[in-house]
Amino acid sequence: MFKKGSLIGVLIFGFFFGAGNLIFPPALGALSGTNYLPAIAGFVLSGVGIAVLALIVGALNPKGYRYELEQKISPIFATVFLVALYLAIGPFFAIPRTASTSFDVGIKPLLPAEWAGIGLPIFTCLYFLAAYLISLNPTKVLDRIGRVLTPIFAGLIVLLVVLGISRYGSTDVQTPVAAYASNPFGTGFLEGYNTLDALASVAFSVVIVHSMRQLGFSSKKEYISIVWLVGLVVALLFSVLYLGLGFLGNHFPVPADVMSSDVNKGVYIISQATQQIFGPAGQFFLAIMVVVTCFTTTVGLIVSLSEFFHERFEWVTYKPCVTAFTLVGFAIANMGLNNIIQFSVPVLQILYPVTIVFVAILMLNKVLPLSKMGMQLTIGFVTVISLATSFAGILKWGLLTNLINTLPFAAESLPWLVPAVVGLVLSIFLPDKMTSEDADQEIFEEDTAEGHDLFDLD
Numbered sequence: 001m002f003k004k005g006s007l008i009g010v011l012i013f014g015f016f017f018g019a020g021n022l023i024f025p026p027a028l029g030a031l032s033g034t035n036y037l038p039a040i041a042g043f044v045l046s047g048v049g050i051a052v053l054a055l056i057v058g059a060l061n062p063k064g065y066r067y068e069l070e071q072k073i074s075p076i077f078a079t080v081f082l083v084a085l086y087l088a089i090g091p092f093f094a095i096p097r098t099a100s101t102s103f104d105v106g107i108k109p110l111l112p113a114e115w116a117g118i119g120l121p122i123f124t125c126l127y128f129l130a131a132y133l134i135s136l137n138p139t140k141v142l143d144r145i146g147r148v149l150t151p152i153f154a155g156l157i158v159l160l161v162v163l164g165i166s167r168y169g170s171t172d173v174q175t176p177v178a179a180y181a182s183n184p185f186g187t188g189f190l191e192g193y194n195t196l197d198a199l200a201s202v203a204f205s206v207v208i209v210h211s212m213r214q215l216g217f218s219s220k221k222e223y224i225s226i227v228w229l230v231g232l233v234v235a236l237l238f239s240v241l242y243l244g245l246g247f248l249g250n251h252f253p254v255p256a257d258v259m260s261s262d263v264n265k266g267v268y269i270i271s272q273a274t275q276q277i278f279g280p281a282g283q284f285f286l287a288i289m290v291v292v293t294c295f296t297t298t299v300g301l302i303v304s305l306s307e308f309f310h311e312r313f314e315w316v317t318y319k320p321c322v323t324a325f326t327l328v329g330f331a332i333a334n335m336g337l338n339n340i341i342q343f344s345v346p347v348l349q350i351l352y353p354v355t356i357v358f359v360a361i362l363m364l365n366k367v368l369p370l371s372k373m374g375m376q377l378t379i380g381f382v383t384v385i386s387l388a389t390s391f392a393g394i395l396k397w398g399l400l401t402n403l404i405n406t407l408p409f410a411a412e413s414l415p416w417l418v419p420a421v422v423g424l425v426l427s428i429f430l431p432d433k434m435t436s437e438d439a440d441q442e443i444f445e446e447d448t449a450e451g452h453d454l455f456d457l458d
Contacts, residue, residue: 005226009233012055014150016234018094018297019101020195022157022290023266023337025242028191029249030265033176035184036250040243042185046192048238050356054201056231057362060224065202068362072375072434079312081354082203088351089199090305091325093344096333098294098301099127104267104337106287109275121334128330131295135302135322149296153289154241161244164252164273171251177259186413193348194341197238198355203304248273264337302326346390353386353416354379357423362436364424371430378423385416 025043032039058064069078088094103123111119179187252269259265274282306321332340361375385404392400407415 005229025245026249026269027266029246039184039188042188051197091328095329099333100337106290365436369433370427374427381419
């Protein structure tokens with residue numbers, strides 16, 4: 001059991017590892033300065049803890065989040081939420097971010113200064129053309145390349161972190177910048193949203209279940225135990241990586257002019273640390289690894305999203321989806337990495353709280369029957385507050401911002417927390433209760449009736 005859990009955990013880690021996992025922790029380390037510990041604690045809580053819980057909860061339900069959202073909230077909400085979620089982890093944010101990060105981390109440091117303006121468009125044109133052609137006819141070769149290269153790339157990052165800490169560990173830590181000075185935990189918590197891993201856990205939980213079932217399990221009890229073991233392995237790997245990258249960024253000597261500029265601090269630290277420790281050859285090798293690793297993620301996302309929209313909407317065919325997602329990803333990638341991140345924050349402020357609270361609903365429903373009306377009210381409370389928070393930030397509505405700030409824990413970037421708790425309490429006492437156990441049993445019976453065994457009982 002331990003061997004299976006460890007193997008699947010490493011594979012899932014490779015599945016999730018991408019551009020954001022590399023660049024956000026060192027940027028947080030540099031910007032948080034002396035407030036690094038509370039900042040990285042918030043980051044790990046949202047970037048690792050919630051993502052792993054979402055993964056575990058999704059894996060424990062073979063029909064995934066779509067089924068649960070339709071049953072416990074509504075089919076319309078399930079469709080709207082999942083479409084928004086898939087677009088967020090796809091063409092709007094994650095896909096263009098993989099391309100722009102590949103360029104900024106791997107390619108840009110190798111180019112002469114006069115190529116600064118045209119390098120990104122040329123690179124993304126070639127990058128997305130290759131992604132498009134492979135996505136039209138995906139094979140297992142790309143997946144196998146990704147599963148091999150990603151762990152190797154992660155291992156090299158660990159090596160960079162270890163050598164970097166030994167070299168820069170005694171460097172003085174800088175003063176916290178901007179929001180990290182006044183609210184390091186809340187700012188780190190929001191930065192964890194940018195990894196997109198909790199959203200990816202929801203979107204790909206069914207795929208993960210299918211992958212796990214291929215290995216075969218002797219019983220439902222063993223399956224559940226391995227799911228929790230997989231979560232532990234993934235949490236451990238990501239936590240070690242984030243803490244190491246964050247500590248490197250916290251102690252790496254970033255010049256004052258870079259700190260005050262709009263240069264992405266994570267990209268700067270990774271590139272400069274690689275060149276200083278390994279020399280020009282190290283940067284060349286990093287370029288190959290980061291481009292190939294991000295490229296496999298890009299193709300995987302394009303294929304997964306195209307298949308989702310093709311299956312969810314019968315009138316949508318696969319090839320036009322591939323074309324549309326590739327073109328949108330290409331266009332947004334040329335906005336530049338910092339603009340992509342800035343553009344994504346308001347959307348993630350809506351999607352993440354809803355995801356977090358729905359995972360909490362599913363976990364609570366495992367032990368207590370909950371009212372469907374109460375669950376709908378809970379999601380409604382959180383959705384409204386998250387929408388208000390996002391729009392208040394975008395439109396600079398002072399009155400709405402002040403109103404949101406009157407809510408408990410608003411200073412910690414969690415204004416939706418108490419309303420969510422109130423909704424969960426109402427769910428316990430209101431009528432029309434649903435039990436998770438009954439729903440799970442129904443799924444197992446349907447699986448057997450259709451001739452698809454949930455477990456391989458060899």
